[in-house]
Amino acid sequence: MATVVTVTSGKGGVGKTTSSAAIAAGLAQAGHRTVVIDFDVGLRNLDLIMGVERRVVFDFVNVISGEATLNQALIQDKRLENLSILAASQTKDKDALTEEGVGQVLEQLAEMGFEYIVCDSPAGIERGATMALHFADHAVIVTNPEVSSVRDSDRILGILQSKSKRAKEGGKVHEHLLITRYDPARVDNGEMLSKEDVCDILAVKLIGVIPESKAVLKASNTGVPVILDDDADAGLAYGDAVARFLGEDRPMRFVTPKKQGLFSRILGGGD
Amino acid sequence: MMAPRIRANRYSVMTLEWPKDSEPLEQWLKEQCDKAPALMQEIAIVLKPSLEHESEEIQAAIDSLDQLGIGLIGLTGDSSHRALADEMGLAWLSPNNVTVEPQSEKERDVNQPRETALVVEGPIRSGVQVYAKDRDLIVIGQVSEGAEIMADGHVHVYGRCRGRVAAGVSGQTNAEIFCLTFEPELVSLAGTYCGSDQIPENLWSARVRVGLDENSQKLTFGLMG
Numbered sequence: 001m002a003t004v005v006t007v008t009s010g011k012g013g014v015g016k017t018t019s020s021a022a023i024a025a026g027l028a029q030a031g032h033r034t035v036v037i038d039f040d041v042g043l044r045n046l047d048l049i050m051g052v053e054r055r056v057v058f059d060f061v062n063v064i065s066g067e068a069t070l071n072q073a074l075i076q077d078k079r080l081e082n083l084s085i086l087a088a089s090q091t092k093d094k095d096a097l098t099e100e101g102v103g104q105v106l107e108q109l110a111e112m113g114f115e116y117i118v119c120d121s122p123a124g125i126e127r128g129a130t131m132a133l134h135f136a137d138h139a140v141i142v143t144n145p146e147v148s149s150v151r152d153s154d155r156i157l158g159i160l161q162s163k164s165k166r167a168k169e170g171g172k173v174h175e176h177l178l179i180t181r182y183d184p185a186r187v188d189n190g191e192m193l194s195k196e197d198v199c200d201i202l203a204v205k206l207i208g209v210i211p212e213s214k215a216v217l218k219a220s221n222t223g224v225p226v227i228l229d230d231d232a233d234a235g236l237a238y239g240d241a242v243a244r245f246l247g248e249d250r251p252m253r254f255v256t257p258k259k260q261g262l263f264s265r266i267l268g269g270g271d
Numbered sequence: 272m273m274a275p276r277i278r279a280n281r282y283s284v285m286t287l288e289w290p291k292d293s294e295p296l297e298q299w300l301k302e303q304c305d306k307a308p309a310l311m312q313e314i315a316i317v318l319k320p321s322l323e324h325e326s327e328e329i330q331a332a333i334d335s336l337d338q339l340g341i342g343l344i345g346l347t348g349d350s351s352h353r354a355l356a357d358e359m360g361l362a363w364l365s366p367n368n369v370t371v372e373p374q375s376e377k378e379r380d381v382n383q384p385r386e387t388a389l390v391v392e393g394p395i396r397s398g399v400q401v402y403a404k405d406r407d408l409i410v411i412g413q414v415s416e417g418a419e420i421m422a423d424g425h426v427h428v429y430g431r432c433r434g435r436v437a438a439g440v441s442g443q444t445n446a447e448i449f450c451l452t453f454e455p456e457l458v459s460l461a462g463t464y465c466g467s468d469q470i471p472e473n474l475w476s477a478r479v480r481v482g483l484d485e486n487s488q489k490l491t492f493g494l495m496g
Contacts, residue, residue, distance in 0.1 A: 151397055154415045158396025201433075203394050203413055 051223020208241025
């Protein structure tokens with residue numbers, strides 16, 4: 001039985017695709033057969049972040065409409081043997097996603113032996129996002145520490161617990177909160193919501209705080225999930241988050257401001 | 272000269288329910304007469320024997336009622352006793368026409384429970400609406416900003432209340448709002464509303480009760496213990 005993990009946020013630009021790539025890679029690293037699906041039909045990005053954009057021949061919509069088989073469309077990651085990618089179509093729009101079609105693809109993936117199916121939800125609360133949410137067993141809510149992002153996350157949580165398949169069948173989708181682009185120094189100055197504030201508003205279990213980091217942009221541009229970068233604090237933080245998702249208890253890191261040394265202050269260093 | 276006429280009048284008539292396996296009726300009646308002689312002399316009684324009682328038993332019961340001076344006016348119960356009532360010159364009262372008067376307020380509550388409050392487990396998320404029609408609403412947990420909770424009756428929030436809250440939405444001016452942590456976007460009682468910027472600052476995040484002053488049509492805020 002495969003577990004469907006939907007990465008969602010409501011608001012755009014908060015780091016859903018980066019987080020989907022990192023979580024999928026982290027689950028694969030932990031030894032679980034994992035597939036990550038881009039639900040952002042029409043604005044596909046996941047293939048870029050995963051560094052497979054040149055290998056996309058068939059996509060998710062092709063499979064739903066029967067123009068290609070799942071085996072043809074799945075792209076095997078070259079770094080992690082447990083990881084596969086199902087890209088979104090750039091030419092179609094989100095109406096191509098039907099509940100029946102998406103359900104069949106997820107079922108087939110489960111039959112193929114995938115343990116985790118990570119769904120990268122598009123922004124908004126329209127069709128693409130609701131389709132990504134519909135089949136979720138777990139939802140990772142990605143939030144930036146600012147009020148509009150938090151508000152939108154709250155809205156998505158409401159939709160999740162009313163419109164998802166599990167909710168309609170009387171169950172509950174497991175919720176996990178992931179705070180990204182966290183800058184402890186700005187939190188200390190009162191310019192940014194603290195992780196406690198965010199948790200207080202959303203009342204969801206926190207599985208990770210990802211610090212604002214240049215490594216994330218670099219990882220996106222080079223097509224390597226940031227979790228594979230062992231030198232970056234963001235990569236390590238994603239590693240912790242995946243471990244917590246899998247039930248491990250780890251202390252939070254990178255949530256207090258870095259102490260700048262005398263030399264870095266004089267020379268204008270830091271990150 | 273007035274013409275005779277028939278009017279529907281209601282008299283208080285007691286039914287004497289007599290199950291087959293009860294203690295001997297004569298004995299029991301004597302005890303009742305000793306306890307409240309005046310009452311037993313004045314009341315009009317309809318006897319309701321059980322289906323299993325033989326005609327002779329019923330006849331004996333009627334005789335003992337007569338001896339004790341209790342005014343028996345008829346029989347009721349199973350329709351098989353109807354012939355017996357005719358034979359004895361008693362009235363037959365159909366059991367289908369009976370309205371049973373509730374004995375007390377307490378008994379009515381038990382027999383006809385009113386609809387209780389709608390209890391919802393939070394968090395109530397942004398964009399979610401909850402409406403308790405014709406009843407109170409109780410939220411266990413928080414109400415997020417952008418959520419709307421409404422009730423025709425009172426609204427209770429056992430948690431942080433950050434959304435829009437409306438009580439008495441069909442015009443019930445006696446409805447109230449109770450919050451453990453009061454941080455709403457908007458409160459409304461029977462159509463009189465108030466935004467968060469008009470809420471007195473000392474009440475923010477406190478345990479607050481909101482009511483409506485009917486004379487001034489203004490919301491009244493009070494702290495709870």
